[in-house]
Amino acid sequence: MKSHPQINAQRLLQRIADFAAIGATSAGGVNRQALSAEDRAARRLLAELAVARGFGVHQDAIANLFIRREGRNPLLPPVLIGSHLDSQPTGGRFDGALGTLSAFEVLESLEDAGVRTERSVEVVSWTNEEGSRFSPGCMGSMAFVGAGDIDRWQHMHGIDGTELGDELAATLQALPEAEMRPIGRSVSAFVEVHIEQGPVLERAGVPIGIVTDVQGTRWLEISFIGEAAHAGTTPLEFRRDPMAATAAAIAHLQLDVMPADPMARLTVGRMIVEPSSVNVIPSRVTFTVDIRHPQEDVLSSIEAQVRAECRASAERHMVDVRIEKRFDLAPGKFDVAIVDAIGKACERLCVSSMKLVSGAFHDALFISRVAPTAMIFVPCRDGISHNEAEFVAAENIETGAKVLLETTLSLIGEQYLPR
Amino acid sequence: MKSHPQINAQRLLQRIADFAAIGATSAGGVNRQALSAEDRAARRLLAELAVARGFGVHQDAIANLFIRREGRNPLLPPVLIGSHLDSQPTGGRFDGALGTLSAFEVLESLEDAGVRTERSVEVVSWTNEEGSRFSPGCMGSMAFVGAGDIDRWQHMHGIDGTELGDELAATLQALPEAEMRPIGRSVSAFVEVHIEQGPVLERAGVPIGIVTDVQGTRWLEISFIGEAAHAGTTPLEFRRDPMAATAAAIAHLQLDVMPADPMARLTVGRMIVEPSSVNVIPSRVTFTVDIRHPQEDVLSSIEAQVRAECRASAERHMVDVRIEKRFDLAPGKFDVAIVDAIGKACERLCVSSMKLVSGAFHDALFISRVAPTAMIFVPCRDGISHNEAEFVAAENIETGAKVLLETTLSLIGEQYLPR
Numbered sequence: 001m002k003s004h005p006q007i008n009a010q011r012l013l014q015r016i017a018d019f020a021a022i023g024a025t026s027a028g029g030v031n032r033q034a035l036s037a038e039d040r041a042a043r044r045l046l047a048e049l050a051v052a053r054g055f056g057v058h059q060d061a062i063a064n065l066f067i068r069r070e071g072r073n074p075l076l077p078p079v080l081i082g083s084h085l086d087s088q089p090t091g092g093r094f095d096g097a098l099g100t101l102s103a104f105e106v107l108e109s110l111e112d113a114g115v116r117t118e119r120s121v122e123v124v125s126w127t128n129e130e131g132s133r134f135s136p137g138c139m140g141s142m143a144f145v146g147a148g149d150i151d152r153w154q155h156m157h158g159i160d161g162t163e164l165g166d167e168l169a170a171t172l173q174a175l176p177e178a179e180m181r182p183i184g185r186s187v188s189a190f191v192e193v194h195i196e197q198g199p200v201l202e203r204a205g206v207p208i209g210i211v212t213d214v215q216g217t218r219w220l221e222i223s224f225i226g227e228a229a230h231a232g233t234t235p236l237e238f239r240r241d242p243m244a245a246t247a248a249a250i251a252h253l254q255l256d257v258m259p260a261d262p263m264a265r266l267t268v269g270r271m272i273v274e275p276s277s278v279n280v281i282p283s284r285v286t287f288t289v290d291i292r293h294p295q296e297d298v299l300s301s302i303e304a305q306v307r308a309e310c311r312a313s314a315e316r317h318m319v320d321v322r323i324e325k326r327f328d329l330a331p332g333k334f335d336v337a338i339v340d341a342i343g344k345a346c347e348r349l350c351v352s353s354m355k356l357v358s359g360a361f362h363d364a365l366f367i368s369r370v371a372p373t374a375m376i377f378v379p380c381r382d383g384i385s386h387n388e389a390e391f392v393a394a395e396n397i398e399t400g401a402k403v404l405l406e407t408t409l410s411l412i413g414e415q416y417l418p419r
Numbered sequence: 420m421k422s423h424p425q426i427n428a429q430r431l432l433q434r435i436a437d438f439a440a441i442g443a444t445s446a447g448g449v450n451r452q453a454l455s456a457e458d459r460a461a462r463r464l465l466a467e468l469a470v471a472r473g474f475g476v477h478q479d480a481i482a483n484l485f486i487r488r489e490g491r492n493p494l495l496p497p498v499l500i501g502s503h504l505d506s507q508p509t510g511g512r513f514d515g516a517l518g519t520l521s522a523f524e525v526l527e528s529l530e531d532a533g534v535r536t537e538r539s540v541e542v543v544s545w546t547n548e549e550g551s552r553f554s555p556g557c558m559g560s561m562a563f564v565g566a567g568d569i570d571r572w573q574h575m576h577g578i579d580g581t582e583l584g585d586e587l588a589a590t591l592q593a594l595p596e597a598e599m600r601p602i603g604r605s606v607s608a609f610v611e612v613h614i615e616q617g618p619v620l621e622r623a624g625v626p627i628g629i630v631t632d633v634q635g636t637r638w639l640e641i642s643f644i645g646e647a648a649h650a651g652t653t654p655l656e657f658r659r660d661p662m663a664a665t666a667a668a669i670a671h672l673q674l675d676v677m678p679a680d681p682m683a684r685l686t687v688g689r690m691i692v693e694p695s696s697v698n699v700i701p702s703r704v705t706f707t708v709d710i711r712h713p714q715e716d717v718l719s720s721i722e723a724q725v726r727a728e729c730r731a732s733a734e735r736h737m738v739d740v741r742i743e744k745r746f747d748l749a750p751g752k753f754d755v756a757i758v759d760a761i762g763k764a765c766e767r768l769c770v771s772s773m774k775l776v777s778g779a780f781h782d783a784l785f786i787s788r789v790a791p792t793a794m795i796f797v798p799c800r801d802g803i804s805h806n807e808a809e810f811v812a813a814e815n816i817e818t819g820a821k822v823l824l825e826t827t828l829s830l831i832g833e834q835y836l837p838r
Contacts, residue, residue, distance in 0.1 A: 090647065090694045090702070132696045159695075198652030215651055219697055230804060231686035231709040232634055232778030233617030236677040238802065243687045244673045250666035258655040267650035268662045269697045273690045278638055278707040278745075280688050280805070288697040290650040326697075359652035360698075383657065386699040387647040 005106075005113035007405055009398040012105040016397070019045065019085070019101060020093035029388025030093050034086040034128030034139075035063070035167035040174040042085045042097075046104065046125060047175055053111050059178040062143040062150055063127045063171045066181070069107050071120035071412070077186040078120040079411045080371070081106060081404060083194055084129035084140070084363060091130070092195075092390020094380065099193040100125045102401040106408050119188060119412040126363040127171075133158045134167075136219070136327040141363035144184050145370045189338055189411045190373040192364040193400045195392055199383030200356060207399045208353035209377030210342045212334055214365045215265070215292040215358060216299045219327035222249075222310055226319040228275060228283035242285040243273065245317035249310045250287075256309070257291075257302055264302060265292040265359065294331050294357050332365040338374035338411075345406035351399055360385075376403055424525075424532035426824055428817040431524040435816070438464065438504070438520060439512035448807025449512050453505040453547030453558075454482065454586035459593040461504045461516075465523065465544065466594055472530050478597040481562040481569055482546045482590045485600070488526050490539035490831070496605040498830045499790070500525060500823060501543035502613055503559070503782060507551050511614075511809020513799065518612040519544045521820040525827050538607060538831040545782040546590075552577045553586075560782035563603050564789045608757055608830045609792040611783040612819050614811055618802030619775060626818045627772035628796030629761045633784045634684070634711040634776060635718045635750035641729055643668075645738035647694060647702035661704040662692065664736035668729045669706075675728070676710075676721055683721060684711040684778060713750045713776045751784040754791035757830070761793055764825035770818055795822055 022045065023030045023038030032038040043065050047057045056068035065085075068078065083099025103123040110121065126144070131137025134156060142148035154165035172180075196202075201209050224242035250268055257266045271287040289306055293299040307323055314321035339355070346353040356377055358365075364375045378400040381391040441464065442449045442457030451457040462484050466476045475487035484504075487497065502518025522542040529540065545563070550556025553575060561567035573584035591599075615621075620628050643661035669687055676685045690706040708725055712718040726742055733740035758774070765772040775796055777784075783794050797819040800810040 088694065088696055088699060130696075131698070135697065137698070196652065197649045199654075199657060217651060217698075228806075229802065230616050230779060231688060232636065232684055232711045232780075233615065233619075233804075234684075234778070234802065235617075235619070235681065238618045238622075241673075241686075243669070243690075247666045247669035247673065247687070250662070251670035254660075254663045254666065262654065265651055265653070267660075267698070267700055268666070269650060269692070269699045269701060270695045271662075271690055271692045273688070276689045278688050279636075279686070279709050281686050282688060290698050292651045360649055361651070383648070383652065384646070385649045385652065386696070387702075 003113055005109040005115055005405060007105060007109055007398060007401045012101060012397060012401055013394055015101045015104070016093065016097060019097050023087065025090065025388055027388040029390065030087045030091050031089050032085065032087040033089060033133040034130060035171045036133065039086050040171050043125065043175060046085070047178060049104065051177070053108060055107060057178045058181045059172060059175060060181045060183045062140050062183060063168055064140040064144060065125040067104065067107065067123040069110060069121045071117045073118055074120060076119045077188040078122045079408055080122050080124055080187040080190045081408055082124035083192050084126045086128055086130050088130050088132050088386045090388050092385055092387055094195050094390055094392045095197065095385055096129060098195055098392060098397065102193045102404050105401050106405045109405055115414065117412045117414060121408060121412060129363055133160065134164050138361065138363050138366055141366035145366050146184060147366060187371045190364060190367040190371050191338065191376065191404060191407055192362060193376045193378065193404050194362060195380040195385060196377040196383065197360050197380060197385035201377060201379035202381065202383060204354060206352050206354045207379065207396050208346055208351055208403055209356040210339055210353050211358050211375035211377055212339055212355050213294055213357040214332040214361055215294045216296055216331035217290065217292045217327065217329040217361050218299060218303055218325060220289040220303070220306060221286065221324045221326050222289060223284060223286040223322045224314060224319045225284050225322070226282065229281045231279040231281055234281060239281060240318045241281050242319045243282050245313045245319045246285045246287060248316065249313040252309050253306060257305060261298065263293055292359060296331055329361050329365065332368055334368055334374040335372035338372050341410050342374055342376055342403065342407050345403050345410060349402055349406055351403060376400055422532055424528040424534055424824060426524060426528055426817060426820045431520060431816060431820055432813055434520045434523070435512065435516060438516050442506065444509065444807055446807040448809065449506045449510050450508050451504065451506040452508060452552040453549060454583070454590045455552065458505050459590050462544065462594060466597060468523065470596070472527060474526060476597045477600045478591060478594060479600050479602045481559050481602060482587055483559040483563060484544040486523065486526060486542040488529060488540045490536045492537055493539060495538045496607040497539040497541045498827055499541050499543055499606040499609040500827055502611050503545045503548035505547055505549050507549050507805050509807050511804060511806060513614050513809055513811045514804055515548055517614060517811060517816065521612045521823050524820050525824045528824055534833065536831045536833060540827060540831060548782055552579065553583050557780065557782050557785055560785040564785050565603060566785060606790045609783060609786040609790050610757065610795065610823060610826055611781060612795045612797065612823050613781060614799040614804060615796040615802065616779050616799065616804035620796060620798035621800065621802060623773060625771050625773045626798065626815050627765055627770055627822055628775040629758055629772050630777045630794035630796055631753055631758055631774050632713040632776045633751040633780055634713050634778050635715055636709065636711050636746065636748045636780060637718060637722055637744060638746035639708045639722070639725060640705065640743045640745050641708060642703060642705040642741045643733060643738050644703050644741070645701065648700045650698040650700055653700060658700055659737045660700050661738045662701050664732045664738045665704045665706060667735065668732040671728050672725060676724060680717065682712055682776065711778060715750055718750065748780055751787050753787055753793040757791050757793035760829050761795055761822065761826050764822050764829060768821055768825055770822060795819055
């Protein structure tokens with residue numbers, strides 16, 4: 001029997017604290033949006049930690065970052081583990097970072113134990129999972145599986161007016177020691193640890209969720225276009241008020257969609273009003289609608305409902321409406337063998353687990369198109385995520401990393417006697 | 420019978436074109452904001468025109484500009500006519516200038532006819548009606564009636580960072596020939612010609628509006644505060660969504676307030692969503708509500724309705740609500756005798772007219788607190804104002820000036836046989 005690699009929980013917690021300091025917000029969260037200076041600083045720190053342990057550092061044209069621990073047979077497709085390091089503008093310290101640093105901890109634990117694996121193991125940090133600065137999200141994993149158009153993305157502008165091409169080039173240049181790699185390659189498996197970002201595990205008192213499916217997501221950008229006019233001198237019958245049309249449409253959709261289907265989600269997270277003057281009826285209101293459901297056909301019927309309601313409201317309010325689909329992600333099913341490997345790892349560790357459907361999309365959803373993939377969820381307090389108050393208990397962080405290590409070992413074919 | 424003074428329409432149109440050249444924008448509008456170099460140039464031109472006709476030129480400490488045509492009895496309070504010369508940053512050429520130059524045309528027509536009036540007639544250009552550079556607007560007329568705090572205004576900074584006291588001093592010094600006068604004095608009447616800034620006259624096909632009331636205005640700033648959470652993983656029962664609360668409140672108010680009272684106005688012109696991410700349930704939505712009505716008690720009941728609806732929506736959506744009043748301007752009633760004088764003037768000129776309530780506030784609203792006051796509205800194309808596309812047809816400009824002349828003559832007690 002070989003000596004079993006051990007997760008160093010204190011080291012992992014320290015790493016999470018160190019990365020949380022990059023882009024830290026006063027409220028205890030992080031603002032480390034994709035391709036920003038903060039994102040670059042986090043990538044730099046991970047690369048330095050990798051070099052210090054003798055791991056290889058690689059990046060590709062969309063700035064996906066890979067940390068490689070070479071196996072005996074470099075020609076075998078590696079086992080890939082990891083997540084992302086970018087965050088929402090007022091994000092938490094665990095979304096993405098937990099999975100990336102748990103994966104790095106697995107790599108370090110293998111190194112500590114001096115284990116030589118047949119198959120190489122790689123940690124990945126995918127670029128722009130959040131999509132809050134440059135839309136859509138999951139750019140890195142999309143590009144990796146050939147589902148993204150990098151050339152088109154180059155010229156896209158972020159919400160801060162910057163051009164993606166410029167920010168991407170600066171991000172790549174910030175890691176000169178990283179070896180450039182073509183986008184996309186064969187991997188034997190991908191496993192991603194992530195916080196649940198929902199309340200189910202916590203309420204069930206179960207430390208590990210094994211994700212079998214991912215909800216489909218569609219993003220619509222809707223503009224109501226009316227006519228700017230004086231707030232005081234324009235009687236109701238002469239108004240073409242896009243704000244009135246917007247409020248009516250959203251109010252109806254909130255009453256119709258989610259109450260009718262417990263699996264459905266509808267969210268308006270962003271709204272721009274022009275010209276934005278207190279005493280001027282707006283000329284245009286633009287807002288986003290995020291809809292989710294695990295069944296493709298239901299997702300389509302919800303989208304149809306949104307379009308119909310907006311058209312009806314536009315007609316009632318004598319304004320024009322434009323609806324554009326900005327993002328369309330089909331529901332996903334994870335690989336039965338990987339799901340089974342995670343389940344067996346939990347059994348060996350005597351950790352209770354339950355199977356889940358993810359309400360959030362993740363890079364793993366894209367990678368599952370080209371490699372056997374599954375995810376490990378850990379509970380987060382009150383299910384709160386995309387929020388500076390996001391919190392994961394230390395014991396759950398440790399359990400998640402142990403399950404990832406155990407799963408990784410089984411996927412690279414290393415056998416150990418149970419402790 | 421004396422010879423009847425005549426409006427010289429060509430001269431008036433030429434004056435309007437001459438003043439529109441001061442601060443002219445490429446789009447055909449004007450940028451002549453209060454106390455700016457352009458504003459000073461317009462005041463200088465008016466003063467030069469006045470001196471050329473032998474009229475007196477006066478200004479006061481807030482830079483209100485008065486052009487006086489002396490009557491037989493200088494001790495009688497004068498009839499005051501006029502408007503303002505400042506504009507919005509992308510304003511039209513008629514808002515303010517039309518009323519000031521129509522009033523000056525009345526003075527010139529009296530001079531042309533060699534009419535000696537018992538009572539003096541004065542043209543006024545009030546300072547900073549627009550309030551776009553230095554807030555609030557109507558500073559000149561407010562100060563004239565003792566409702567403004569000039570000492571406090573001195574230290575206020577404009578949107579361009581300049582200090583009002585400096586700009587005011589430079590403006591006063593730019594007219595050294597103007598005789599300084601204390602602020603506020605007795606006037607026998609005030610009549611202001613202005614564009615309607617709304618669509619009513621044009622759609623009714625009526626050239627003259629006689630303004631009987633000015634709507635009161637209140638501005639509320641409302642914030643719904645919920646909890647940011649993930650758009651995909653947060654089921655309806657766990658959401659505290661301020662956007663859902665906002666949409667429901669605005670939708671209800673749009674259905675309840677204006678349809679129930681044709682005089683009521685309710686406008687949501689500004690909205691800020693935080694953190695403003697497509698896949699995050701917002702933590703806070705802040706928006707403005709502009710409410711207007713000619714009756715103070717109804718205005719109060721509408722405000723109460725807005726507050727009650729927002730509190731109810733906050734409760735339904737499990738979010739908090741904060742409501743702050745940002746602006747409160749009481750409705751104004753114009754003088755019945757002046758309104759009647761304008762009506763009779765229209766009859767003598769065989770000009771059709773209709774009574775109107777002004778949805779916008781004007782300097783006349785403040786002057787009505789100290790002197791018998793009313794306003795004459797002329798139609799503007801498509802009701803468009805505060806816009807470089809603002810346009811008034813030549814025949815409506817001429818009609819407005821004729822009605823102002825006829826009204827002024829009746830107010831100074833001059834009688835003429837109808838032509």
